[in-house]
């Protein structure tokens with residue numbers, strides 16, 4: 001009898017995607033009919049039942065020109081984890097999301113089994129430079145994608161060098177990360193990144209006056225940059241005009257607080273985001289007035305030294321002095337201003353950490369250098385070998401202080417974005433973002449908040465949050481599939497099984513092939 005029932009199931013032409021309950025019901029019906037009816041009435045009824053079974057197939061879902069990631073655990077940066085979900089991806093969008101238990105998929109679908117895997121939105125590196133190592137630049141898009149970074153924010157490079165990366169990404173959304181560009185650093189009369197040495201390639205434009213700045217910034221706006229970046233040698237008048245132009249054109253203004261200004265004034269004038277917490281300490285120092293007037297005098301640059309030397313000398317003489325003497329009331333005033341103005345922070349902690357501990361000297365660090373072209377690797381090794389092995393004690397203190405700032409600012413609800421400054425500091429494009437996530441997490445952001453800093457927050461910063469940075473129906477299908485849960489350990493963002501960019505599914509073998517040069 002049991003053998004007979006098994007045979008019936010095997011020969012029944014119904015789709016095994018039909019639920020277990022319906023299989024049970026049908027088996028019971030077969031059995032009931034077989035044991036109660038006369039043999040001659042059983043067969044016609046068997047046929048009827050079988051055709052009912054066939055209609056079961058019609059209740060299954062089939063998605064044309066689409067594929068399905070079945071039974072995966074979704075991690076939405078705002079809502080957290082939703083277990084056992086089935087996600088349909090069509091063209092470049094998340095087409096549908098179902099509870100796995102509530103949907104019967106036709107076996108005709110292209111199905112990827114996501115059981116025990118975790119799906120997060122595609123990651124952003126919100127601080128990169130395509131133009132810092134021009135040879136490496138061309139390899140960076142692949143390195144980003146293969147590490148799950150589906151969007152980047154280029155925070156400074158000559159417009160003619162960075163614009164092609166943006167244009168390529170717009171034309172080829174499945175084979176390039178999304179690229180948002182600032183164009184060059186907008187600097188003052190003595191610009192820092194002036195091309196005078198390998199450490200200071202030409203990333204900036206020099207502005208000898210307010211009117212020169214107006215003309216040059218208008219040219220960047222005309223070339224459709226996505227945001228603007230203020231740099232450290234700007235005068236207060238130049239900064240003010242730049243902030244006005246950014247606002248008038250609905251562009252975010254990011255940057256380093258100019259050395260000629262304090263952070264409260266810069267934030268109130270319209271500095272929307274700050275990179276590296278740069279120059280934040282001055283405004284919190286007990287002896288702010290003395291330090292500031294010393295700085296103002298030095299900026300007159302009577303000895304006509306280069307912008308990079310002038311800037312370094314001011315950091316060297318003032319930064320540690322300021323952080324050793326923080327006034328908690330002034331600190332609160334700074335934090336309150338940044339919170340009120342929603343001045344985004346991109347603290348680049350991994351960059352500081354790498355410099356402080358000379359991490360690039362270690363074999364573990366260099367084991368990733370296979371990802372970069374030989375020519376760049378040789379250059380980096382030469383630079384690395386010419387530095388001392390000793391950890392930089394001041395930098396260690398400063399890094400620790402920066403982490404503490406991140407913790408306190410986060411408590412005050414000042415928003416963060418994850419960015420690395422790659423390839424500055426020998427940081428490998430893509431790989432370094434995962435290290436920055438660990439740093440943000442160590443500084444007090446929860447695992448979900450850390451993910452938010454690399455997904456939803458950058459999307460929100462650019463006003464794209466209705467379409468990007470979450471796992472919701474209708475959102476852009478930029479996704480990363482992980483083997484392990486990043487809410488258990490943030491390091492699990494590194495357990496990448498597959499990457500989806502603008503709907504294109506890239507499995508492990510494919511993304512591995514992107515990493516070898």
Ligand SMILES: [Zn+2]
Pocket residue numbers: 127128129155156275421
């Ligand atoms: Zn940078």
